Amino acid sequence: MMYPETLSVSGEQLPYFRTDEFSSLMKESEVLLKEMIGTSSKSKVAFLTASGTGAMEAAISNVFTSKDHVLVINGGSFGKRFEEICECHSIPYDSLILEYGEVLSSEHLEKFDGMGITGVLVNIDETSTGQLYDVGIISDFCKRNGSFLIVDAISSFLADEYMMDRMGIDLTILSSQKALSLSPGISIVVMNARIFDERISNNKSPIYYLDLSNHVRNMERGQTPFTPAVGILLELNEMLKRVHDEGVNVKVSRTRELAFYFREKALEIGLKIPDYPLSNAVTPVLFDGNAQEVYHKLRDSYGITVTPSGGDLKERMLRVGHLGNLTQEDYDHLLNALKEILK
Ligand SMILES: *Cc1c(COP(=O)(O)O)cnc(C)c1O
16 A cells, blocks of 8 residues: 555656756655665665566676676575576576475575675565565675675565665665555666676676666766656655655564564464565465465455465465555454455
8 A cells, every 4th residue: 555645746747857856856865765775875876767677687687797607596486587587688597496485594505605606686575475585694605605695675675674785785676666665667776886886887788778877877967867757756755755754663663563463363363374484575374275266355345455476376375465554454454354254
């Protein structure tokens, strides 16, 4: 659910954007974001008009080449997408494949020690299963092996604690429509000075539209190379200011409280929740082959939309989100509906 403040911004007339006013708004967003994500003011930010996948592709294609050897942590459909992007750009990769429910451990990573891994790609909350990976063990692997660490935190940033520099992350991928709870259409790449200087500014981008050096050059004057989704950048600026004022920690705690509230009550009514480490962003709920039926009943008879799953998990899992403008009463309503349906 989006916040009323966001909706009121999105209802406004859009301004012409090649102006000093828009430039200063963008510079303000850049400063706020760097502070909130815990990275140095020397880091660079690119605001892309694209869905999250566009930012994933921008990052991979601007950082790595066919001379690299990347490790993809693939524990679900978003990890798989990283593999497909590497494939598309002929970037050599190995996959650390996790079966459904398998928890990422340091033993998994040790198997790739000394193999010349130059970069690790991970979706820190693999949103398709809700598993939150332990960033510490991944970051330790990268330090031992001298690899760059690229983290897709699209559903995790603002839902779970995230401190980019302290966690040893070189590049972060964000998108407007998940934990930021804005309209879809803007995705963000945050790069530390090391990955920007050693890689991005030296490599030639194979994609004209997603050339991160060009985006960074334009951001020096608070602009984007091409017409951005102006309205979503206005929504973003409003959101960043609001979360900054209340404190990122407060925002994260509120999401955690909602997640814990739902999980506790769900277990009380006999719902099954997986026991791997979970992001505060989402709670997977397990069913015995009737997940789609429950999904449709919730929508049709109760006006509640949860997130269905795809692939092997289609009939086994629904996901309940905790992002955006939700309250404990929303979960009471959902839990009552689930109780009635499952009776
Ligand atoms: C939603 C999501 C994406 C982006 O998907 P798009 O549809 O391209 O916006 C990427 N990674 C994760 C972890 C996500 O949850």
